[in-house]
Amino acid sequence: MGRTTADDTARQSTGISRRGLFTAAGAGGIGLAVGALGTSAVNAAVAPKSPDTVVPFYGEHQAGIATEAQDRMHIAAFDVTASTRESLISLLKDWTEAIESLTRGAEIGDGATGGNYDSPPDDTGEALGLEASHLTVTIGFGRTLFTLDGVDRYNLSKHLPEALIELPHFSADALEDARSGGDLIVQACADDPQVAVHAVRNLARIAFGRARVRWSQIGFGRTSSTSTTQATPRNLFGFKDGTANLKLEDNDLLNEHVWVRGGTGVETWMNGGTYMVARRIRMHIETWDRSTMRDQENIIGRTKKEGAPLSGGEEFTEPDFNLQGREGPLVAVDSHVAMAHPTKNNGVQMLRRGFNYTDGSDGLGRLDAGLFFIAFVVDARTHYVPMQSAMAKNDLLAEYLRHTGSGLFAIPAGVQPGQYLGQALFDA
Numbered sequence: 001m002g003r004t005t006a007d008d009t010a011r012q013s014t015g016i017s018r019r020g021l022f023t024a025a026g027a028g029g030i031g032l033a034v035g036a037l038g039t040s041a042v043n044a045a046v047a048p049k050s051p052d053t054v055v056p057f058y059g060e061h062q063a064g065i066a067t068e069a070q071d072r073m074h075i076a077a078f079d080v081t082a083s084t085r086e087s088l089i090s091l092l093k094d095w096t097e098a099i100e101s102l103t104r105g106a107e108i109g110d111g112a113t114g115g116n117y118d119s120p121p122d123d124t125g126e127a128l129g130l131e132a133s134h135l136t137v138t139i140g141f142g143r144t145l146f147t148l149d150g151v152d153r154y155n156l157s158k159h160l161p162e163a164l165i166e167l168p169h170f171s172a173d174a175l176e177d178a179r180s181g182g183d184l185i186v187q188a189c190a191d192d193p194q195v196a197v198h199a200v201r202n203l204a205r206i207a208f209g210r211a212r213v214r215w216s217q218i219g220f221g222r223t224s225s226t227s228t229t230q231a232t233p234r235n236l237f238g239f240k241d242g243t244a245n246l247k248l249e250d251n252d253l254l255n256e257h258v259w260v261r262g263g264t265g266v267e268t269w270m271n272g273g274t275y276m277v278a279r280r281i282r283m284h285i286e287t288w289d290r291s292t293m294r295d296q297e298n299i300i301g302r303t304k305k306e307g308a309p310l311s312g313g314e315e316f317t318e319p320d321f322n323l324q325g326r327e328g329p330l331v332a333v334d335s336h337v338a339m340a341h342p343t344k345n346n347g348v349q350m351l352r353r354g355f356n357y358t359d360g361s362d363g364l365g366r367l368d369a370g371l372f373f374i375a376f377v378v379d380a381r382t383h384y385v386p387m388q389s390a391m392a393k394n395d396l397l398a399e400y401l402r403h404t405g406s407g408l409f410a411i412p413a414g415v416q417p418g419q420y421l422g423q424a425l426f427d428a
């Protein structure tokens, strides 16, 4: 896809305030930041919202991964157009400042109405009066940020992690370039769709002249539970999805299968981070709806009502792949659950965090709907590629799916006050 290099000075027109986060942190953290700001700035930037709908921004890992899955998502990939490394860093600093405000439910900079009358407002305003709604914004880096057509635009190529591969072609992939790839990823999740869309819209506005949206997707319903406290939701085939997911309470398993740890040398910067696999998977809803209940359950390997394995028990009972029925194993070897189970995949597990999506109908009256699959893994080479390769060939479910978008992103660790997202990469 062709790219242009925009004039970086265009960012001035976004009007984002540079005061606040970094100076305040230098003075001892965000608590002191409030005292350091003027009254109108306090109104705009630090207006308190119900604390119980705020997910903390600072931490060892970025929020939005081992966080209870919210109900809504807006995810956007960006192509960076900044002409210099410094300009890219300034974008990440501006995003960090804005995300920190947004996730508190506060307005960005001088707010939607509090700024200079002769400038565009710092915040577009459609989240005014709304709660923080558990908003999390998670950012990451695509392979093309490190090297694009052999060009090292931002002097980053020596820090390209080995695990940030170009995903291979899987059989039956129907990927669209305009729905795939990207230098940067921004995943905004919230319990209010307007809050998630507001976040992405404002980050895109702030990026003006330095990065532009390549593709974006709205998800309207979570398809996973990521905490033992959450009920398992259903996907658009009507099945419970997320039963056997990793949960945020599984600390040891997250350390083994999700978080990058012990990286050395040029990859040290990824410690505390993870990799996001993003796949837009269109589901052939109408064909599925014409298939029998028996076929639907055999294809998934679980009951539709309870989500219990076909070998018996309840939702959280482990499937018994050896239990035989009259015509073979009760859970078919090529059922989705059998294909995806850790025992059939070298023990690997993933943290799935996907969302249902619909983008209206196609020209033939069929729903353009499916699952925007997101999984966080320690290494896609071991934790995604082998499973997807096998599924693309043998999973009974594959016949009902078409992968139309794809991306793999390195998700850096979380930050502390005074740092910007991804700083470890640029300081390395």
Ligand SMILES: C=CC1=C(C)c2cc3[nH]c(cc4nc(cc5[nH]c(cc1n2)c(C)c5CCC(=O)O)C(CCC(=O)O)=C4C)c(C)c3C=C
Residues within 6 Å of the ligand: 235, 237, 239, 240, 241, 242, 243, 244, 245, 279, 281, 282, 283, 300, 302, 336, 337, 340, 341, 342, 350, 370, 371, 373, 384, 387, 388, 391, 401
């Ligand atoms: C390569 C990874 C996976 C893709 C792509 C994928 C797509 C996909 N899955 C469903 C529906 C269900 N998936 C379920 C379980 C499940 N799926 C994966 C991986 C991928 N799914 C894993 C690792 C697992 C867990 C397997 C296990 O340990 O038992 C289930 C069952 C309920 C559950 O455990 O979550 C359903 C239902 C769809 C519709 C889909 C693509 C659109």
Ligand SMILES: [Fe+2]
Residues within 6 Å of the ligand: 336, 340
């Ligand atoms: Fe699945």
